[in-house]
Amino acid sequence: MTRERRLSWINGFLLPFLNVLTAFIATAIVFVLIGVDPIKATKILIYGALGYDEGLGYTLYYATNFVFTGLAVAVAFHAGLFNIGGEGQAYVGGLGTALVALYLNPAMSAWIVIPLAISGGLLFGALWAIIPAYLQAYRGSHIVITTIMFNFLASALMVYVLVNVLREVGEMSPESADFIKASWLPFVHDVFASFGYKIAKSPLNLSILVALFFSGLVWFFLWHTRWGFAIRAVGKSNDAAVYGGINPKKIIIVTMCISGALAGLVGINELMGVQHRLFLNFNYGYGFGGIAVALMGRNHPVGILIAAFLFGILYQGGAELDFELQNVSRDIVVVMQGLVILFCGGLEYLYRPILIRFLAPIEGAE
Amino acid sequence: MTESNIAIELINVDKHFGAVHANDKVNLSVKSGTIHGIVGENGAGKSTLMSILYGFYQADSGEIKVFNKEFRATSSKQSIEAGIGMVHQHFMLVDNFTVLENVVLGSEGGALITESLSKARIELKRLANEYGLEVELDIAVEELSVGMQQRVEILKGLYKGAKVLILDEPTGVLTPQESDELFRIFEALKKQGVTIILITHKLREIMSITDHVSVMRAGKMVAHRETSQTNPEELAELMIGRKVLLNIKKSKAKIGNPVLVAKNLEIENEQGLKRVSNVSFEACSGEILGIAGVTGNGQGTLLKALAGILPISSGTIEIMGETITSKNTLNPEQLRNLGVAHVPEDRQRMGMISEFTASETALLGYHNDKNINQGVWLKRASVKANCESIMEAFDVRPNNPNLMSSNFSGGNQQKLILAREFERDPDVLIIGQPTRGVDIGAIEFIRKRIIDMRDAGKAIILISVELEEIMSLSDRIVVMCDGEITGTVNGTDADEATLGMMMANALESEDELTGVKS
Numbered sequence: 001m002t003r004e005r006r007l008s009w010i011n012g013f014l015l016p017f018l019n020v021l022t023a024f025i026a027t028a029i030v031f032v033l034i035g036v037d038p039i040k041a042t043k044i045l046i047y048g049a050l051g052y053d054e055g056l057g058y059t060l061y062y063a064t065n066f067v068f069t070g071l072a073v074a075v076a077f078h079a080g081l082f083n084i085g086g087e088g089q090a091y092v093g094g095l096g097t098a099l100v101a102l103y104l105n106p107a108m109s110a111w112i113v114i115p116l117a118i119s120g121g122l123l124f125g126a127l128w129a130i131i132p133a134y135l136q137a138y139r140g141s142h143i144v145i146t147t148i149m150f151n152f153l154a155s156a157l158m159v160y161v162l163v164n165v166l167r168e169v170g171e172m173s174p175e176s177a178d179f180i181k182a183s184w185l186p187f188v189h190d191v192f193a194s195f196g197y198k199i200a201k202s203p204l205n206l207s208i209l210v211a212l213f214f215s216g217l218v219w220f221f222l223w224h225t226r227w228g229f230a231i232r233a234v235g236k237s238n239d240a241a242v243y244g245g246i247n248p249k250k251i252i253i254v255t256m257c258i259s260g261a262l263a264g265l266v267g268i269n270e271l272m273g274v275q276h277r278l279f280l281n282f283n284y285g286y287g288f289g290g291i292a293v294a295l296m297g298r299n300h301p302v303g304i305l306i307a308a309f310l311f312g313i314l315y316q317g318g319a320e321l322d323f324e325l326q327n328v329s330r331d332i333v334v335v336m337q338g339l340v341i342l343f344c345g346g347l348e349y350l351y352r353p354i355l356i357r358f359l360a361p362i363e364g365a366e
Numbered sequence: 367m368t369e370s371n372i373a374i375e376l377i378n379v380d381k382h383f384g385a386v387h388a389n390d391k392v393n394l395s396v397k398s399g400t401i402h403g404i405v406g407e408n409g410a411g412k413s414t415l416m417s418i419l420y421g422f423y424q425a426d427s428g429e430i431k432v433f434n435k436e437f438r439a440t441s442s443k444q445s446i447e448a449g450i451g452m453v454h455q456h457f458m459l460v461d462n463f464t465v466l467e468n469v470v471l472g473s474e475g476g477a478l479i480t481e482s483l484s485k486a487r488i489e490l491k492r493l494a495n496e497y498g499l500e501v502e503l504d505i506a507v508e509e510l511s512v513g514m515q516q517r518v519e520i521l522k523g524l525y526k527g528a529k530v531l532i533l534d535e536p537t538g539v540l541t542p543q544e545s546d547e548l549f550r551i552f553e554a555l556k557k558q559g560v561t562i563i564l565i566t567h568k569l570r571e572i573m574s575i576t577d578h579v580s581v582m583r584a585g586k587m588v589a590h591r592e593t594s595q596t597n598p599e600e601l602a603e604l605m606i607g608r609k610v611l612l613n614i615k616k617s618k619a620k621i622g623n624p625v626l627v628a629k630n631l632e633i634e635n636e637q638g639l640k641r642v643s644n645v646s647f648e649a650c651s652g653e654i655l656g657i658a659g660v661t662g663n664g665q666g667t668l669l670k671a672l673a674g675i676l677p678i679s680s681g682t683i684e685i686m687g688e689t690i691t692s693k694n695t696l697n698p699e700q701l702r703n704l705g706v707a708h709v710p711e712d713r714q715r716m717g718m719i720s721e722f723t724a725s726e727t728a729l730l731g732y733h734n735d736k737n738i739n740q741g742v743w744l745k746r747a748s749v750k751a752n753c754e755s756i757m758e759a760f761d762v763r764p765n766n767p768n769l770m771s772s773n774f775s776g777g778n779q780q781k782l783i784l785a786r787e788f789e790r791d792p793d794v795l796i797i798g799q800p801t802r803g804v805d806i807g808a809i810e811f812i813r814k815r816i817i818d819m820r821d822a823g824k825a826i827i828l829i830s831v832e833l834e835e836i837m838s839l840s841d842r843i844v845v846m847c848d849g850e851i852t853g854t855v856n857g858t859d860a861d862e863a864t865l866g867m868m869m870a871n872a873l874e875s876e877d878e879l880t881g882v883k884s
Contacts, residue, residue: 004769226733226744233730236719242675243708243716244731245699 006360010352014359016296016303016344018351020310023339030335034327041321041328048320049313055320057188057202063312064204064269067211069290070308071218072125072263074299078222079255080235085132085147086263087287088154089125093264094271095161096124098176098278101183101271102166113182118210118268125264126257128154133256137249143256151287162280175279185273205273207265211308214262215301221258231255263287292337295345311337372434373398373530373561374419374450379428381414388414389425390585396530396578398433401552401562403572403593406582407605407805412565415582416532420452421445432530451523452532457515461508465501466490469522486525493524498554512662513544520551530561537571538831541660542866549575567605569598581605606806616817619841622651625825626672626794631681633664633671640679641667642849651793654816654826656840656857658833660869664849665829666711669798672827673708674698686793702731707787711798711829713776717783720772724762725753727771728786760785761811777808784812788819795819795826801835813839833862847871 028038049059069086076083083089100120104113132146159174166176188204222228233241234251241248270282293311297303318333343350374396381389388411396402406412417423419430421439430437432448439445442452459468466483469490475482487503494500501510501517510518516536523531537545552562552575564576572579573593581589581604589604626649633642642664649655659665670676672683674690674697683690686704690696698708710716718727729738729749738748753767760781762774771779780800787795800816801809816839820826830836836843837860845853845868853868 224744224746225742226739229726229729229733229744233719233722233733236721237715239712239716240719240730243673243698243710244733245674245697245702247697 003360007356010355010359012298012300012303014355015348015352016298016307018355019343019348020296020340022347022350023336023343026339026343027336030332030339036325036328041325044321044324045313045317048324049317053200054202055316057200057204058319059309059312059316060208061202061204061269061274061312062315063308064208064211065266065286066289066293066308066311067215067304068265068269069263069286070293070297070304071214071290071301072259072261073290073294074297074301074304075218075222075231075262076255076259077294077299078228078235079231079251080238081136081252081255081259082144083129083147083256083259083263084144084291085129085150085260085287086290087283087285088147088151089128089260089263090266090283090287091151091154091158092128093121093125093260094267094278094282095158096120096122096127096264097267097271098166098179101179102176102278104180104183106180106182108180108182110182110184113180114185114272117183117272118265121264121267122261123264126261128264129256129260130253133253136256137252143252159280162278166278173279176277179272179276183272184276185268187273203274205269207269207273210265210268212305214265215305218262219301227254263290289337292341292344295348296340310340314340371398372396373432374563375429375431375434376415376419377429377431379415379418379425379430381411381418381423381425383414387585389418391428392582392585392587394580394587394590396561396563398529398561399556399559400577401556401564401575403564403566403576403579404582405565405567405569405572405579405601405605407567410582410605411585412582413534416452416534416563416565419445419450419532446526446528449527449529450532451520451526451528451530453516453519453523453534453536455534455536455538457519459507459515459518462506464504464506465510465518465521466503468507468518469525471522473526489525490521493521496558497524497551499524499551511544512539512660513541513547516540516548517551520555524560528560530563531555532563532565534565535567536564537566537568539661541870542833542862543870544660545571569601572601573598583607616839617821619654619820620652620823621841622653622823624648624650625686626827627682627684628672629682629684631668631671631683632679633667633676634679635667635676640849642671645681645846645849645851647844647851647854649794649825649827651825652820652823653841654820654828654839654857656836656843657827657829657846658836658843658865658869659831659846661831663846663869665846666798667849668846669708669711669796669827669829672796673706673710674701698731699734702790702792705791705793707790707792707795709783709787709795709797709800711802713780713783713799713802718771718779720770722771723768724757724771724774724782725750725767728753728756728767728782730786732786732790756785756789757782759789760815775805777804780804780812781808784815788815793824795824797826798829799831800828801830801832833865836860837862837865845869 031038031041048055050056069090072086073083097117097120100117104116128150132143132150135141135146136143162174167174168177185205185207189199189201192199222232230246231251233244233246234248238248266283266286271278275282289311293304293307297307314333314336318330321328321332322330372395376392376394379389379392392415404412414423418425421442421444424440432450437448460471466486470482470486490503499517499521501514501521507515507518520531536548540548555562566572576593579591579593579596580587581601583605629646631642631645632640635641645668657665667676671678677692677695678690679692685706688696688704714720719730738745750767757765762778762781762785774782800812804812816826828836828839840857842857843855843860844851845865847869848871852871855864
């Protein structure tokens with residue numbers, strides 16, 4: 001194995017793996033501190049997330065959301081932009097999906113309604129990202145600040161829309177009417193049942209295929225098209241991009257639109273797949289979780305799929321912990337998430353010097 | 367020679383950077399109160415050696431003595447305490463601080479600044495008198511000319527008690543006249559007993575100013591000479607390890623029609639400051655037009671405008687039949703499609719992307735080309751094949767398109783960029799600093815290629831801070847100072863003194879006296 005290959009192996013797999021492991025060890029210490037046997041907790045977590053059909057279904061269902069927001073953060077990151085606005089873009093994207101799924105003619109075929117509803121999510125997500133993008137590109141307002149602000153704006157907007165516009169007459173809770181049936185994405189257990197396999201019911205639905213499709217698309221787009229090249233060039237060196245005839249301002253706008261659109265897909269899973277109506281805070285936590293997923297997945301779709309799966313496990317397993325153990329609440333997931341972000345993001349290169357010294361020493365150096 | 371008058375002594379100093387043996391058992395002794403030159407090619411290990419002295423790096427093994435005392439610095443602070451001062455190639459000054467504030471920086475003393483400032487003011491007045499280093503103290507550093515900023519750096523060192531001053535390529539940013547002024551300061555410092563170590567690759571400076579010279583090659587100290595006992599030819603041979611042709615042979619230019627005509631150009635830089643005004647010239651096919659000038663006198667801005675990176679604010683550029691004005695602009699891509707290639711001044715930041723592979727760097731600027739794209743698909747196999755072929759043509763080593771761009775040596779990076787631009791067979795070539803930070807072997811190669819392009823009938827506009835490069839390559843030389851053209855000479859008639867006068871725009875001698883840029 002050449003040194004180059006070893007280095008990429010270290011950077012791509014070994015390092016993230018060790019970082020996650022460290023985060024888990026730190027979590028174990030937290031468990032010990034609150035008086036929980038970490039081994040027992042791990043068993044519950046793993047079994048709850050992977051041990052049986054329903055648990056696995058939930059894990060994958062959560063993971064689907066993280067894939068969307070993780071991809072969103074990663075695409076922006078390749079252009080050197082830190083999109084903190086996944087939360088808001090997912091929220092408003094859901095509105096786009098809902099508008100299509102509420103008001104299309106119920107008699108229309110699902111083959112038309114579903115793509116249109118997905119497009120609605122993409123479009124609204126993109127629109128919510130375009131203003132921060134414009135402000136960054138042409139006015140120099142930092143995208144981190146503006147996207148955070150847009151998360152709050154999205155919250156306010158959605159409360160207004162749900163309370164004043166979409167709420168059905170006579171309803172007390174701020175949620176929309178049910179979507180038309182043609183927009184419902186089939187549950188995976190129903191699909192399996194139609195082929196004669198019986199698996200337990202879970203919220204897992206076909207949007208997981210949409211997530212896989214977009215992962216592939218993002219990979220192809222970033223590394224196998226000239227636009228992907230332009231985006232990565234801007235991300236690595238603005239001056240070199242300008243020299244190469246690339247307009248960084250346009251790239252910022254285009255990239256943020258793509259990023260926002262990907263975040264806007266969370267609604268596909270949550271609304272079209274499971275709830276079949278629009279309601280408050282359906283997006284809760286996925287936008288921010290996506291940042292951690294992208295960090296851990298090294299902004300590469302394959303890494304994001306793995307990281308999203310891990311976060312799915314944490315979400316589902318964390319819920320089980322809450323259920324099984326008295327002195328653990330669901331918030332332990334937030335602690336674990338925080339530790340993963342700390343070790344995968346903040347202390348990303350903690351082990352790098354040691355690994356390089358032992359596994360890929362420079363030839364000729366004593 | 368007695369023990370006591372040795373200022374700095376290095377014994378078997380050794381330093382590795384990974385596989386690179388940057389300093390290989392280096393021995394050096396510098397006599398107190400002398401000017402000692404260290405010459406060598408880029409990458410010979412001069413800067414590493416000095417960084418060890420200044421506490422930036424630690425030697426792997428070996429011994430260092432400063433004024434006969436054992437010395438092992440782990441930070442620049444210890445070096446300063448031992449009496450070593452360093453003037454870096456790129457000044458370490460805070461632009462919007464005054465001269466006084468810059469000098470005090472790092473030795474502020476207590477919590478309140480006023481006291482140390484007034485103390486420093488008195489001390490600086492004394493130093494200025496003693497060494498003839500007059501600088502206005504209450505002016506922001508950014509207002510000063512480069513030569514003056516350098517004086518501030520020297521003052522900073524002296525203020526901190528330096529008895530040994532190390533200067534890394536100090537004349538790179540100066541006009542010949544400013545360099546002479548600097549050398550006068552050296553003489554004054556030497557008289558007062560200050561030891562000066564001068565790192566340079568310019569043999570002319572070594573010959574004219576130093577008492578002793580040491581030559582480094584590939585990490586080794588290959589020779590020590592008394593300057594009076596040697597000559598430039600010998601030093602050049604020692605530096606490179608073989609005889610070199612310092613001047614490239616070229617035939618007479620066959621000058622064709624003008625292909626690039628600039629009229630009354632006015633250009634603002636990225637910050638919106640007017641850096642080029644009233645510039646007119648033309649470049650013809652089959653000639654090399656050199657643009658000389660001290661760094662920062664508008665050549666860089668002009669280059670960027672010609673390449674489409676900066677817009678012009680007035681005037682016109684006629685290029686390959688198109689006319690560029692402030693309203694009708696062409697972007698770098700459109701210019702490339704017209705047959706205008708651009709080798710940027712700043713290789714690291716603009717010419718390549720260090721975190722991209724070589725094949726992706728070789729794609730920069732041409733990623734929309736039809737032959738590598740099929741629909742939406744960028745054909746990576748074609749990109750790689752293309753990179754392989756241009757690497758072959760320009761002898762880029764290692765010949766590996768998948769290697770990270772940053773892992774190539776400076777010379778090979780530059781060859782890759784030149785290959786990318788030359789191999790598309792452009793009609794106009796805009797080239798900035800083609801051999802900056804490139805080893806001598808590659809310099810020869812690059813210059814030959816530029817002349818080949820000229821002989822193939824291309825129009826070449828060449829910007830370089832190396833006067834020697836401009837003079838040996840150009841058929842016609844335009845000199846810029848403060849954004850304006852201050853003279854035009856034929857390549858064959860050019861001599862350093864005249865060009866130097868033009869570069870300083872000697873008519874505006876008032877500036878020289880006050881040291882303030884107009």
